[in-house]
Structure formats: C-alpha cells, structure tokens
Amino acid sequence: MDLVQLQRQFVDYRTSLYHEGFLDEQFTQLQELQDENNPDFVVEVVSLFFEDSERLLNELARALEQQSIDYKRIDAHVHQLKGSSSSIGAQRVQKVCIAFRNYCEEQNVEGCLKCLQQVRHEYSLVKTKLESLFQLEQQILTAGGSIPM
Amino acid sequence: MESCNCIEPQWPPDDLLMKYQYISDFFIALAYFSIPLELIYFVKKSAVFPYRWVLVQFGAFIVLCGATHLINLWTFTVHSRTVASVMTTAKVLTAAVSCITALMLVHIIPDLLSVKTRELFLKNKAAELDREMGLIRTQEETGRHVRMLTHEIRSTLDRHTILKTTLVELGRTLALEECALWMPTRTGLELQLSYTLRQQNPVGYTVPIHHPVINQVFSSNRAVKISPNCPVARLRPAGKYMPGEVVAVRVPLLHLSNFHINDWPELSTKRYALMVLMLPSDSARQWHVHELELVEVVADQVAVALSHAAILEESMRARDLLMEQNVALDLARREAETAIRARNDFLAVMNHEMRTPMHAIIALSSLLQETELTPEQRLMVETILKSSNLLATLINDVLDLSRLEDGSLQLDLGTFNLYAVFREVLNLIKPIASVKKLHVSLNLAPDLPEYAIGDEKRLMQTILNIVGNAVKFSKEGSISITAFVAKLDTLRDSKAPEFLPVLSDNHFYLRVQVKDSGSGINPLDIPKLFTKFAQNQSTGTRNSGGSGLGLAICKRFVNLMEGHIWIESEGLGKGCTAILIVKLGMAERVNESKLPYMPKMPTNHGQTAFPGLKVLVMDENGVSRMVTKGLLLHLGCDVTMVGSSDECLRLVSHEHKVVFMDICVPGIDSYGITIRIHEKFTKRHERPLLVALTGNTDKVKKENCMRAGMDGLILKPVSLDKMRSVLTDLLEHRVFFEAI
Numbered sequence: 001m002d003l004v005q006l007q008r009q010f011v012d013y014r015t016s017l018y019h020e021g022f023l024d025e026q027f028t029q030l031q032e033l034q035d036e037n038n039p040d041f042v043v044e045v046v047s048l049f050f051e052d053s054e055r056l057l058n059e060l061a062r063a064l065e066q067q068s069i070d071y072k073r074i075d076a077h078v079h080q081l082k083g084s085s086s087s088i089g090a091q092r093v094q095k096v097c098i099a100f101r102n103y104c105e106e107q108n109v110e111g112c113l114k115c116l117q118q119v120r121h122e123y124s125l126v127k128t129k130l131e132s133l134f135q136l137e138q139q140i141l142t143a144g145g146s147i148p149m
Numbered sequence: 150m151e152s153c154n155c156i157e158p159q160w161p162p163d164d165l166l167m168k169y170q171y172i173s174d175f176f177i178a179l180a181y182f183s184i185p186l187e188l189i190y191f192v193k194k195s196a197v198f199p200y201r202w203v204l205v206q207f208g209a210f211i212v213l214c215g216a217t218h219l220i221n222l223w224t225f226t227v228h229s230r231t232v233a234s235v236m237t238t239a240k241v242l243t244a245a246v247s248c249i250t251a252l253m254l255v256h257i258i259p260d261l262l263s264v265k266t267r268e269l270f271l272k273n274k275a276a277e278l279d280r281e282m283g284l285i286r287t288q289e290e291t292g293r294h295v296r297m298l299t300h301e302i303r304s305t306l307d308r309h310t311i312l313k314t315t316l317v318e319l320g321r322t323l324a325l326e327e328c329a330l331w332m333p334t335r336t337g338l339e340l341q342l343s344y345t346l347r348q349q350n351p352v353g354y355t356v357p358i359h360h361p362v363i364n365q366v367f368s369s370n371r372a373v374k375i376s377p378n379c380p381v382a383r384l385r386p387a388g389k390y391m392p393g394e395v396v397a398v399r400v401p402l403l404h405l406s407n408f409h410i411n412d413w414p415e416l417s418t419k420r421y422a423l424m425v426l427m428l429p430s431d432s433a434r435q436w437h438v439h440e441l442e443l444v445e446v447v448a449d450q451v452a453v454a455l456s457h458a459a460i461l462e463e464s465m466r467a468r469d470l471l472m473e474q475n476v477a478l479d480l481a482r483r484e485a486e487t488a489i490r491a492r493n494d495f496l497a498v499m500n501h502e503m504r505t506p507m508h509a510i511i512a513l514s515s516l517l518q519e520t521e522l523t524p525e526q527r528l529m530v531e532t533i534l535k536s537s538n539l540l541a542t543l544i545n546d547v548l549d550l551s552r553l554e555d556g557s558l559q560l561d562l563g564t565f566n567l568y569a570v571f572r573e574v575l576n577l578i579k580p581i582a583s584v585k586k587l588h589v590s591l592n593l594a595p596d597l598p599e600y601a602i603g604d605e606k607r608l609m610q611t612i613l614n615i616v617g618n619a620v621k622f623s624k625e626g627s628i629s630i631t632a633f634v635a636k637l638d639t640l641r642d643s644k645a646p647e648f649l650p651v652l653s654d655n656h657f658y659l660r661v662q663v664k665d666s667g668s669g670i671n672p673l674d675i676p677k678l679f680t681k682f683a684q685n686q687s688t689g690t691r692n693s694g695g696s697g698l699g700l701a702i703c704k705r706f707v708n709l710m711e712g713h714i715w716i717e718s719e720g721l722g723k724g725c726t727a728i729l730i731v732k733l734g735m736a737e738r739v740n741e742s743k744l745p746y747m748p749k750m751p752t753n754h755g756q757t758a759f760p761g762l763k764v765l766v767m768d769e770n771g772v773s774r775m776v777t778k779g780l781l782l783h784l785g786c787d788v789t790m791v792g793s794s795d796e797c798l799r800l801v802s803h804e805h806k807v808v809f810m811d812i813c814v815p816g817i818d819s820y821g822i823t824i825r826i827h828e829k830f831t832k833r834h835e836r837p838l839l840v841a842l843t844g845n846t847d848k849v850k851k852e853n854c855m856r857a858g859m860d861g862l863i864l865k866p867v868s869l870d871k872m873r874s875v876l877t878d879l880l881e882h883r884v885f886f887e888a889i
Contacts, residue, residue: 029869030776032783032869033776033783033869038783082844083772083811083844084773086844086865086866
C-alpha cells in the first residue's frame with residue numbers, strides 16, 4: 001500500500017490505542033522527547049520497559065510460589081513495575097499494579113495471584129500493540145515517509 | 150762271396166774326411182737333441198706361449214733330424230740292412246715332418262712378426278705418455294706455485310707488502326737472480342725502479358716509457374723475452390759473466406675511477422707497471438713455457454691485489470673525511486639549536502612584555518565601553534578596542550611567525566560574514582584616510598557570497614594590512630578596494646605563474662584588489678617586499694612605523710589559505726595595486742538569528758534553555774530513569790544517572806547544580822541522603838539543589854521533604870514543559886514545591 005495510506009493507518013491505530021486506554025499522555029511526552037540527537041528514544045525506552053517487566057513478572061511468579069511468601073519483596077517488585085509502566089504511559093498495566101499493591105498490603109495470596117495473571121495479560125496485550133505500532137512506523141520510514149505527529 | 154745284407158758305404162772308412170763327418174754328425178745329433186730339451190724347459194718356465202703345438206712339431210722335426218744324423222754314425226762302417234732301413238725310416242719321417250713344419254711356418258711367421266710390430270708401437274706410446282705425464286706434472290707444479298704466490302699476495306691489503314711479497318716469492322719459485330718492478334711516475338712519461346729483490350734500496354733510477362722494448366711488452370699481455378741489454382734489464386753491474394735470460398711482463402694498474410658499477414674496467418687506461426725477471430747468469434737455464442705462464446698469471450693477480458689495496462685506501466680516506474664532516478655538522482647543528490632556543494626565549498619574554506600592556510588596554514577599553522558615553526566617544530572607544538584587539542593578534546603573530554615558518558600554524562576556520570569584514574576594514578581605515586584627505590571606496594561584486602568559511606581574523610588582518618599600506622604610502626588621491634569571485638581566467642594570471650588554483654565545489658577564490666595613487670614602488674624592489682624586516686628605505690623618509698613584518702605575515706597567511714598575493718606597480722610615483730587571492734569555503738544559507746556555526750554541538754531547535762546544566766538523577770527504576778534522562782537531555786542538560794543512594798553520594802559534586810531524587814521507592818532513605826548532602830556541602834552556593842520526584846500525592850510527604858531540607862518536589866509524570874518551567878523557577882528562586 002502506498003505511503004499516505006500507511007500513514008493514515010498508523011495515525012488511526014495510535015489513536016485507537018489511546019482510546020482503549022493502552023497508552024496515555026505520558027507516551028506522547030516520550031514521543032516529544034525524540035529528536036535528531038535521540039532518534040530511537042521511544043523504541044529504546046519501550047524495549048527497556050519490556051525487558052524490565054519480563055524480569056519483574058518472573059520474579060513475582062517465583063515469589064508467589066514460595067511456601068512463605070515475602071510480601072515486602074512482592075510489594076517492591078510491583079512498585080517497580082508500576083513505576084516503569086507509568087513512565088512510558090502503559091496505563092492499564094499501571095492500574096492493575098495499583099490493585100496488586102493493595103492485595104499485597106492485605107497479604108491476600110489469591111488476590112495477588114489473580115492480579116499477577118491480570119498483569120501478565122495486560123502486559124502481553126500492550127506489548128503486542130506497541131510492537132505492531134513500531135512495525136507500522138518502520139514501514140512508513142522505509143517507504144520514505146515521515147511519522148505523523 | 151757271401152751275400153750279406155750289409156751295405157757298404159761309398160767311401161772307405163779310414164779316410165780323414167770320414168772321420169770329420171763322423172764327428173760332425175755326432176755333434177749335430179747332440180745339438181739336435183738338446184735344442185728341444187732347452188725349448189721345452191724354457192716354454193715350461195714361461196707362462197705365455199701360444200704356439201705349443203708348433204713347438205711339438207718343431208721338436209719332432211729336430212729330434213728326427215738328430216736321430217737321422219745319429220743313425221748316420223752307424224753308416225760309416227759296414228752296417229747291416231736293419232740299420233739302413235732304420236736310417237731310411239728316420240729320414241723319411243724327418244722329411245715328412247720337416248715338410249709339414251715348413252708348410253706350417255708359412256702361417257706362423259707373419260703372426261710372430263706382427264707381434265713384434267705391436268710391441269714396438271706400444272713402446273712408442275708408452276714413451277709418449279711418459280712425456281705427457283712429465284708435462285702435466287710440471288703444470289701442476291706451476292699451478293701450485295701460482296696458488297701459493299697468490300695466497301701470499303692476497304693475504305695482505307698493503308700495497309708495499311703485496312709487491313715485495315710478489316717479488317720474493319717469484320724469486321724463490323723460479324730461482325731468479327733478480328726481479329724488479331718498475332712503476333710509472335706521476336707524469337706518466339717515465340718508469341721508475343720501485344722494488345727489487347736483491348738490492349734493498351732502489352736507487353730511483355728512471356727510464357723513459359717510450360722505449361720500443363717497453364712498448365712491445367706493454368702491448369701484449371704475455372711475458373716477453375727481452376734482451377739483457379735493455380735499459381730496464383740492466384740491473385746488475387755488468388760483469389764478465391753471461392747474463393741469464395730476461396723476461397718482462399706488464400702489470401696493469403687500476404684506479405678507483407675505473408670501476409663503474411655495471412662496467413668492469415677495460416684496460417684502456419694504459420697505465421702499466423713493468424716486472425722484469427732475470428734468470429741466474431752463467432747457468433744454461435732457459436725460460437720454459439710453464440714458467441712464462443706462471444709469470445703472466447702472477448702479474449694478473451698482482452694487478453688485482455693492487456687494485457683492492459687502492460680501493461681500500463680510498464674508502465678509508467673517504468671514511469675519515471666523512472667522520473670529520475660529521476663532527477663539523479654536529480657542531481653546526483648544536484650551534485643552530487642554541488641560536489633557535491635563544492631566539493625563542495627572547496620572543497617569549499618580549500611576547501609577555503608586550504601582552505601585559507595590551508591586556509590593560511583591552512580590559513580598560515571594554516570597561517570603558519560599559520560606562521555612559523556619548524555616541525562619538527563610544528565610536529572612539531570601539532575603534533580603540535578593535536585596534537587593540539588587532540594589535541594583540543599581531544603580537545600573537547610575531548610569536549607565530551616562527552611557527553608559521555615551521556608550518557605549524559593552523560587557521561581557525563569558521564563561518565563569517567564576508568561583507569562585514571570589508572565594512573570593518575573600511576571603518577577602521579576611514580579615520581586615518583580622512584585625516585590624510587584620501588578618498589576610500591569599496592566595491593563588492595554582486596556575486597560575492599555573503600557568508601564564507603575561513604579564518605576571519607587573519608583574513609581581516611591581511612586585508613587591513615594591505616589597505617593600511619596603501620593609505621600609508623599615499624599622500625593624496627584615492628584608494629579603491631574591489632572584491633569579487635575570481636573566475637578561472639583571472640586566476641591564471643601571468644604574474645603568478647607558480648600559482649595553480651584548483652577549483653572545487655565547496656570553495657571559491659576571493660580576489661581583492663587595492664589600488665592606490667600613491668608613491669608607487671620601483672618594480673625591481675617588488676620581490677623584496679614580502680621578505681620580513683626589509684623596508685624600502687628610499688620611501689622610508691616619512692615615518693612608516695611598523696616592523697616590516699606586515700607583508701611577510703600577510704604572505705604567509707595567504708599561503709596558508711592556499712592563495713597568492715602580489716603587488717604591481719608601474720614605477721615610482723605611479724601608484725601601485727596589491728592583489729590578493731585566497732581560497733574560502735562556501736557557507737550554506739545561514740540564518741542571521743542562529744548562533745555561530747558550531748558543528749560539534751547538537752542543535753536543539755531553540756529549546757536550549759539550560760545549555761550544559763549539570764544535573765544528577767537518582768532513580769532505581771531503569772525505565773523511569775531513562776525517561777527523566779531523555780527529558781533533561783532534550784533540554785540541553787548534562788545528565789549523570791545513578792541507581793542507588795551510595796552512588797549518588799559518591800558522584801555528587803559542586804559542579805552539579807540540581808539533583809533529582811526519586812523518593813517513592815521503598816528502601817531508599819531519601820531524607821537520609823538529603824541530610825548527608827547537606828553535611829557534605831556546607832556552603833549554600835556550592836550545594837546542588839535537591840528536588841524530589843514522586844508519584845504520590847501526599848501532603849505529609851511534602852512536609853517531610855521540606856523539613857528534611859529538600860529544595861523542591863515534583864510530581865511524576867513530568868512533561869517537557871513542566872520540567873522546563875520547573876527548572877527555570879528552580880534556578881531563579883532556588884526552590885520549587887509543586888502544589889499538591
């Protein structure tokens with residue numbers, strides 16, 4: 001498909017992500033920070049987020065499998081995940097993290113496990129969405145166009 | 150009468166003749182019997198005898214003959230018939246055998262004869278071989294002698310030893326009476342007796358070289374027999390004895406100049422020495438061929454050895470010469486270095502002495518500029534400042550001149566406004582020109598680019614110098630300055646044949662012509678103009694001032710700018726034109742409002758609100774740390790990131806103006822850090838501003854922060870604009886607490 005169509009598709013997709021609450025304003029801020037000195041800023045931050053989150057999710061899973069659960073540790077991990085997700089604007093992940101933290105404070109193991117599952121789900125969703133977004137971006141760039149703001 | 154079977158001999162038995170016959174027969178028989186015995190005996194003794202059966206035949210023949218004769222003995226008296234018959238049988242047998250033998254001998258005798266001839270032939274051959282052997286042996290002897298001689302000769306590289314040894318060895322080998330060497334004199338017209346075998350001190354006896362005998366010897370490379378009466382051979386006092394045979398041979402003398410690398414010396418030099426050898430007198434000895442050959446070979450070897458010795462002498466002399474030269478050069482170099490060092494020290498000192506007052510002038514003028522001045526005063530102060538800046542540059546360049554000559558000076562390239570340069574020059578020169586009532590006009594070609602890349606300061610200095618000279622040397626009239634882009638045909642000026650400009654896309658050649666109507670210059674003096682410290686004395690009656698360095702420095706700058714500068718003049722009183730061509734880079738269309746072109750710094754689209762502000766960010770979360778860093782980088786700050794409080798305390802310094810700390814991480818005692826930082830930096834103006842970043846909206850937290858000593862609090866998430874305004878506020882008021 002030609003460039004104009006690609007760009008329109010990109011814009012529509014991105015708007016949908018905002019509408020569905022996958023991304024919030026913070027993501028826009030990130031895009032503003034990208035300039036010619038930092039051409040791949042957004043991609044770098046998002047990749048770092050993916051790495052970090054996967055690590056944290058594994059840690060959480062392991063921690064919740066223990067006999068005696070260390071809630072302080074779990075809280076710390078969730079706090080990290082919340083911070084990361086809010087930094088890049090992954091809104092839905094952030095919301096689940098808040099709930100997760102509450103369950104942690106209550107030391108509710110089932111609640112925690114449920115939240116973990118939810119977080120995983122949301123994370124994989126937002127990951128897929130962002131990856132498709134980047135793919136579209138790449139397509140536009142290779143076709144010689146520029147990313148519409 | 151009884152008939153008896155006896156036979157009566159024909160002769161009566163008592164006859165004397167009969168007696169003698171009887172005896173002879175007896176002896177014959179004896180001999181005949183003994184011969185085969187002897188034969189058998191000797192044949193048995195000898196190993197080789199191919200004709201045995203012949204011998205048998207012969208033996209039989211002889212035996213039978215003997216038998217016959219023996220039996221004959223009985224027939225002298227009356228004998229019986231048996232005897233007669235035996236006799237007859239014997240005779241018959243003998244006859245048969247002898248006939249057979251005779252027939253056999255016909256075959257055998259030629260064989261025997263040929264054996265004899267073969268034997269003779271072999272003997273001759275043996276004699277010949279003997280002779281040849283003798284020859285070979287003598288040759289070998291000669292060869293051995295030559296080798297030994299050569300060895301002796303070659304074992305030294307000293308010329309005298311070589312020659313002496315030659316003579317001694319030759320004398321010994323050939324058992325000579327006298328052996329002498331005649332060397333050509335320096336003039337080449339005579340041969341001088343240089344070495345002899347027996348006489349220890351040669352008398353220095355000379356002989357003219359153009360003697361027929363000598364010529365004969367020199368013309369062939371063989372040893373030639375010469376007469377003992379020849380002048381070269383008259384070495385011994387004439388005595389009553391017969392002088393021995395004399396032989397002379399030439400010895401080629403080779404010089405170093407004969408040896409070219411690819412070209413072995415031909416003997417066309419015709420410089421020969423003569424070696425004379427005399428056999429002992431009163432001996433019947435003759436010169437043998439092999440002896441002559443030996444002499445020839447030796448002569449050749451001597452030549453080679455002598456040339457080696459000559460080469461060695463030559464190279465040793467050359468080496469000594471080189472060593473002397475080396476020493477001299479070293480000394481000269483050291484002296485030169487001392488001189489250079491002295492000059493540099495002098496320049497450095499003078500430089501300092503000159504700079505100090507310059508500093509004072511420049512500093513005070515700039516201060517003066519800041520005060521209240523009337524417009525004319527301001528203009529004057531500006532001119533003073535500009536001139537003193539230029540002077541300061543000139544002082545730099547006096548020191549630079551030595552660097553210029555080394556080629557170590559480099560241009561400060563930058564983008565600048567070309568038109569502005571000319572305007573400045575004009576402004577600077579106008580006051581002086583108006584005092585002298587000279588009219589200055591500036592003409593810039595329309596195709597001259599406004600901006601260019603080059604060394605602005607030095608270009609201005611050069612143009613100013615030329616224009617200044619024009620003004621200096623003109624008492625009246627006008628000065629016109631023209632500047633345009635030089636095209637190819639104007640570049641290849643006949644006056645500057647060695648200037649070969651290369652046109653390229655990013656560069657253009659600026660041509661500036663300054664024409665004055667002043668005193669002009671004698672065309673013969675033009676080349677001297679650009680040499681430093683040389684001022685034209687004929688026109689120097691007015692105070693020209695200046696060190697005479699101006700044009701020299703200009704020329705060097707122009708050369709660095711890959712250009713050319715020269716002066717044309719018709720003669721004294723006819724004014725002169727200075728023409729300068731320099732290569733400048735083309736600048737892109739430059740925005741006036743933009744900062745000067747600095748290729749290294751990142752362009753921030755006008756949002757460099759805080760260029761170079763040193764900031765420390767402490768955040769445990771990698772992602773948010775990166776986001777914050779991105780934010781601050783975008784604003785032009787110089788960001789250091791740390792991930793823990795220890796690192797933070799370690800790296801924080803008074804260079805950091807702001808420290809951003811994420812306090813909502815459990816486990817980090819941000820208040821503790823704040824207190825520690827306060828302790829570290831006691832003076833307020835040294836301490837960086839401490840700002841907390843938090844995601845929680847918590848009044849209590851805010852109060853805690855304030856109490857702990859933080860200078861600010863910001864809520865996450867932080868947008869770009871927010872960060873900008875926060876920083877602005879922070880830096881202005883030194884405190885910023887977000888409303889919660």
